[in-house]
Amino acid sequence: MATSLSNRMSSVQTAVIPRIAELIRQNPDTVSLGQGVVFYPPPPESLASINAFGSTPTDHHYQSANGLPEFIDALSIKLETENSIKINESHTIMVTAGSNMAFYYCLLAIADPGNEIIISTPYYFNHEMAISMANCNAVLVPTNKEYQLDIDALEAAITCQTRAIVTVSPNNPTGAVYPGQALKQVNELCRQKSIYHISDEAYEHFTFDDAKHVSPGSFTQSNQHTISLFSFSKSYGLASWRIGYLVAPSHMRSALEKAQDTVLICPSVISQYAAIGALRAGPSYCYSHIKTLEESRNICLQYLNNLGNRVSTPKTSGAFYILSKIDTDLTAIQIVEKLINKHHVAAIPGEAFGLHNDCFIRIAYGALSKDILKNGMDRLVRGIETIIS
Numbered sequence: 196m197a198t199s200l201s202n203r204m205s206s207v208q209t210a211v212i213p214r215i216a217e218l219i220r221q222n223p224d225t226v227s228l229g230q231g232v233v234f235y236p237p238p239p240e241s242l243a244s245i246n247a248f249g250s251t252p253t254d255h256h257y258q259s260a261n262g263l264p265e266f267i268d269a270l271s272i273k274l275e276t277e278n279s280i281k282i283n284e285s286h287t288i289m290v291t292a293g294s295n296m297a298f299y300y301c302l303l304a305i306a307d308p309g310n311e312i313i314i315s316t317p318y319y320f321n322h323e324m325a326i327s328m329a330n331c332n333a334v335l336v337p338t339n340k341e342y343q344l345d346i347d348a349l350e351a352a353i354t355c356q357t358r359a360i361v362t363v364s365p366n367n368p369t370g371a372v373y374p375g376q377a378l379k380q381v382n383e384l385c386r387q388k389s390i391y392h393i394s395d396e397a398y399e400h401f402t403f404d405d406a407k408h409v410s411p412g413s414f415t416q417s418n419q420h421t422i423s424l425f426s427f428s429k430s431y432g433l434a435s436w437r438i439g440y441l442v443a444p445s446h447m448r449s450a451l452e453k454a455q456d457t458v459l460i461c462p463s464v465i466s467q468y469a470a471i472g473a474l475r476a477g478p479s480y481c482y483s484h485i486k487t488l489e490e491s492r493n494i495c496l497q498y499l500n501n502l503g504n505r506v507s508t509p510k511t512s513g514a515f516y517i518l519s520k521i522d523t524d525l526t527a528i529q530i531v532e533k534l535i536n537k538h539h540v541a542a543i544p545g546e547a548f549g550l551h552n553d554c555f556i557r558i559a560y561g562a563l564s565k566d567i568l569k570n571g572m573d574r575l576v577r578g579i580e581t582i583i584s
């Protein structure tokens with residue numbers, strides 16, 4: 196008999212992406228509409244910046260647990276100019292190996308086993324998994340038909356066990372961007388109830404049309420209960436460098452430092468150099484690619500339109516995802532397996548995002564050139580037509 200595993204990990208949902216990746220491996224000419232990354236490389240400033248790394252022996256030693264002082268300084272300027280978060284002694288900034296790690300550290304810092312963390316559905320699967328890994332309970336609150344927050348339902352979900360409400364804007368998997376007013380209501384609710392507002396802003400630079408990204412950490416009276424998570428993975432194309440950061444109330448510093456010291460010791464220094472270079476390039480680098488992404492979104496919506504009313508897709512205004520609902524009795528996993536095996540196109544099934552009652556698929560368009568995207572969407576639309584007819 197095999198030596199047993201922890202109940203903790205057995206109760207964590209199986210990651211869907213590796214399963215889809217395996218199906219894609221078995222069908223090598225598959226166009227993947229599954230990948231949550233951008234098509235463009237890091238800015239030249241990032242690559243130039245890493246040239247300054249490595250010439251002295253200390254470059255290769257452990258360094259500051261929270262992040263290089265010059266990087267933290269550059270982040271403080273970025274937070275003030277781009278996010279209107281004016282950093283002072285009431286805040287702490289910590290650099291992490293990506294914002295997923297930052298999210299997990301925050302859970303460890305603010306929640307005990309059995310506590311509840313409120314997330315809206317559809318959720319970002321790694322949030323739900325992290326909550327489970329921290330032996331906490333994810334309390335799921337559905338968004339409305341336009342994938343916008345239901346503030347009354349969020350309030351009704353708060354119990355004496357609740358430690359935080361999580362918002363993700365712009366959103367993975369829906370592409371929704373929450374208006375500043377809605378985020379303010381959530382933030383104020385959290386303040387009144389003495390719980391945290393964890394704001395995942397991994398897609399902060401990706402908004403279209405009239406949508407504007409708003410950081411809850413910029414609201415007045417937010418600094419004692421707001422945790423903001425940021426990433427270099429998407430905006431600056433630095434996903435493999437594993438670099439992100441958090442801004443949290445300063446009373447969390449010691450707890451966060453214990454987590455960092457135990458897990459990572461210090462963030463990768465060369466990755467911090469790459470990120471310092473990215474900040475030198477600045478947000479105009481990210482914005483220079485937004486028009487292309489917006490055109491890609493429009494291409495996807497046009498193709499999906501051809502499916503008529505058996506597929507409904509609210510117009511999205513951010514990130515690089517579209518979440519479509521398909522009118523069928525099949526599960527999304529069944530649809531996606533058929534799409535990959537028979538039509539050689541991959542999307543992510545809604546089950547990964549906590550959608551079990553109806554059939555949803557997530558289409559990610561950030562990684563693909565227009566030609567490949569059109570080819571993939573053509574396969575997807577024909578595939579869905581065949582499967583549901």
Ligand SMILES: Cc1ncc(COP(=O)(O)O)c(C=O)c1O
Pocket residue numbers: 231292293294295296319363366367395397425426427428434437438439
């Ligand atoms: C909402 C959200 N947060 C965080 C992440 C992960 O970011 P990082 O690479 O910084 O860990 C992702 C990646 O897809 C995401 O969609």
